[in-house]
Amino acid sequence: xxxxxxxxxxxxxxxxxxxxxxxxxxxxxxxxxxxxxxxxxxxxxxxxxxxxxxxxxxxxxxxxxxxxxxxxxxxxxxxxxxxxxxxxxxxxxxxxxxxxxxxxxxxxxxxxxxxxxxxxxxxxxxxxxxxxxxxxxxxxxxxxxxxxxxxxxxxxxxxxxxxxxxxxxxxxxxxxxxxxxxxxxxxxxxxxxxxxxxxxxxxxxxxxxxxxxxxxxxxxxxxxxxxxxxxxxxxxxxxxxxxxxxxxxxxxxxxxxxxxxxxxxxxxxxxxxxxxxxxxxxxxxxxxxxxxxxxxxxxxxxxxxxxxxxxxxxxxxxxxxxxxxxxxxxxxxxxxxxxxxxxxxxxxxxxxxxxxxxxxxxxxxxxxxxxxxxxxxxxxxxxx
Numbered sequence: 443x444x445x446x447x448x449x450x451x452x453x454x455x456x457x458x459x460x461x462x463x464x465x466x467x468x469x470x471x472x473x474x475x476x477x478x479x480x481x482x483x484x485x486x487x488x489x490x491x492x493x494x495x496x497x498x499x500x501x502x503x504x505x506x507x508x509x510x511x512x513x514x515x516x517x518x519x520x521x522x523x524x525x526x527x528x529x530x531x532x533x534x535x536x537x538x539x540x541x542x543x544x545x546x547x548x549x550x551x552x553x554x555x556x557x558x559x560x561x562x563x564x565x566x567x568x569x570x571x572x573x574x575x576x577x578x579x580x581x582x583x584x585x586x587x588x589x590x591x592x593x594x595x596x597x598x599x600x601x602x603x604x605x606x607x608x609x610x611x612x613x614x615x616x617x618x619x620x621x622x623x624x625x626x627x628x629x630x631x632x633x634x635x636x637x638x639x640x641x642x643x644x645x646x647x648x649x650x651x652x653x654x655x656x657x658x659x660x661x662x663x664x665x666x667x668x669x670x671x672x673x674x675x676x677x678x679x680x681x682x683x684x685x686x687x688x689x690x691x692x693x694x695x696x697x698x699x700x701x702x703x704x705x706x707x708x709x710x711x712x713x714x715x716x717x718x719x720x721x722x723x724x725x726x727x728x729x730x731x732x733x734x735x736x737x738x739x740x741x742x743x744x745x746x747x748x749x750x751x752x753x754x755x756x757x758x759x760x761x762x763x764x765x766x767x768x769x770x771x772x773x774x775x776x777x778x779x780x781x782x783x784x785x786x787x788x789x790x791x792x793x794x795x796x797x798x799x800x801x802x803x804x805x806x807x808x809x810x811x812x813x814x815x816x817x818x819x820x821x822x823x824x825x826x
Contacts, residue, residue: 443467444707458644459789460692462553469589478771484631488636494517497658499579499690500773500795501653501655501723501795502572502617502773503773505572505615506566506571507539507571507574507771508538508539508561508564508568508571508574509537509538510542510564510571510573511562511565512563513562514556514560515536515540515542516802516810516811516812517532517804517812517817519596519787520536520786520814520817521536521537528818529692530816530821530823532817534767534821535767535817535820535821536770538770538799540573540731540797540799540800541575541576541580541799542560542575542576543575543576543577543618543800544556544557544576544578544607545578545579546578546579546581546603550599550602550606553604553610554602554607555577555610556611557575557607557610557611558610560573560575560578561573561610561611561616566645569614569615571591571618571706572616573614574617574618574619574798575616575618575619576618576620576622576696577604577607577615577620577621577648578622579603579604579621579642580621580637580641580660581596581600582638583621583623583637583773584623584626584639584754587626587630587637588623588629588630588631589631589637591630591631592636592640597640600638600640600643601643603665604647604648604793605647608647608650610646610750611648611651611654612651613651614653614654614823615650615653615791616649616653616655616693617654617655617656617657617698617798618654618655618656619657619659619660619727619798619800620641620643620648620656620657620689620693622693622697623661623696623697623701624658624677624680624684625644625660625661625666625676625680627641627680628666628676628679629664638683638684639683641658641683641684641685642683642685643666643685644685645658645684645685645686646688647684647821649688649690651727655690656689657689657690657691657692657693657726658680658684658685658689658691658695659694659696660677660680660681660692660712661673661676661677661680661694661698662694662696662697662698662700662708662739663694663695663696663700663701663704663705663707663708664739664740665698673708674708678715678716678719681716682716682721685722686708686716686724690725691724691725691726691727691795692712692727693727693728693729693798693800694708694709694727694729694741695730696727696800697731697733697734697801698738698747699732699735699738699747700716700733700736700738700739700764701761702730702733702736702768702780702782702786703731703782703785704736705728705733705781706782706786706790706793707789709726709728709789709793709794710793712726712788713726725794726793726795727794727795727796727797727798729797729799729800729801730768730769730770730771730798730799731798731799731801731802731803732765732767732768732801732808733768734765734769734823735753735758735760735762735765735766735825736768736769737763741821742763743762744763746807748807748808749807749808750763750765751763751765751820752766752803752816752823753765753766753819755823756821756825758823762804765803765820766803766820766823766824766825767820767821768797768824768826769797769822770826771796771798772796772797773795773796774798775791775794775795776790776791780826803816803820804820806819
C-alpha cells in the first residue's frame, strides 16, 4: 500500500496509513430551469447570476442551469409536501441547481435510462439547459481501495457503465464531477495506478461527448495536507494519473468544510503546477454547499465530522466547528457580495469556472437519509 497524507483519525473506520475519505454524497437538483442573468442577480432560491466576464469556454456561462425536480433528489419530496415557512426554507435547497450523484448502486442495465430521465427532467424541455452530475462509480473505493485492486470483472463492468453513461448524455449540455474523494487513488496497493487508469478512461470517454465538461475531484485544501506544497503535489499526481489532460479541469472540496478562499488558493496552485508539467489552461470548480462556516476537517470537535453539527445561528464564533450552507451555486465567482478577499477574487476570475453544490450536508452523514431538522437549520444559519 502506498502512503499518502493521513486524514484525521476521527474519520469513521480510519486507517492509519491512508487519507480517509468523506462519506458518499448523493446530490441532486430540481426540474425547472434557471435562466442565466448577466445583470441583476436572481432570487437565490430560483436563479443564479452568471457573469459575462467569466473565463472563455466556461460551460456555466450563457445558458440556463437545469434544476431537477423528482424523487431522485432526497430534498424534493419533503419540499413538495411542506407548506408555509417550512416550504420557503426548503426551497433554498430544493430549488437550487445541484449535481446528482450516480454510482455503483445503479446497475449497468439501468444507468443509461437513469441518466436520460435525469437530463430530460432537469432540462424541462429546454435542450440548451445545462445539467450537472457527479460520478462515484469506482469499485473498490474509499478504505477498500487501499486493500485491493479492481478485479478483471469489475474493470470491465466499470467501462461498460461509463460507456452507457456517456452515450446517454449524448449531445446534452452537461457538467460531470468525476470520482469524489479523489485522494483514495493514491493508496492503491503496491502503488498501483490501475484505479487512476479507470478514472482516466471515464475522463476521456465523457469528455469526448460534444457538450460535456468534466472536472476530476482532487480532494480539498486540507486533504491531502502534508504541508501546503506537499498537498498540491499529491493533488497534481491524482489529476495527472486520472487523465486531467482530457478534461476541462478539476473539482475541490466535495466532502469537506474548507473555506472558499483556501480552496481557490489550492486550486490556483494546482493549476500552476499542472502548467509546469505541460498541462495548460485547466480550470476548476469548488463545492460550497457546506462551507458557510468553514473549518479544517481534522479540527472538528464533535464525534463525527462526516455529520458535523449544524450551526445554531448566523453569528457562530469562528472557533466553533459547525456546518452551514455556503455560497449559492453560481458562475459569478468574483461578486463582492460573497465577501471574499481581493486576492481570492483575483484568483477566481482567472481560474474558477463556478461555485457548485455537489455536497449534501442536509443528509445524514452527507449520504442518506434526508434529515428535516438539519436542512431547516442549515438554511436558518447560513450567512448567504
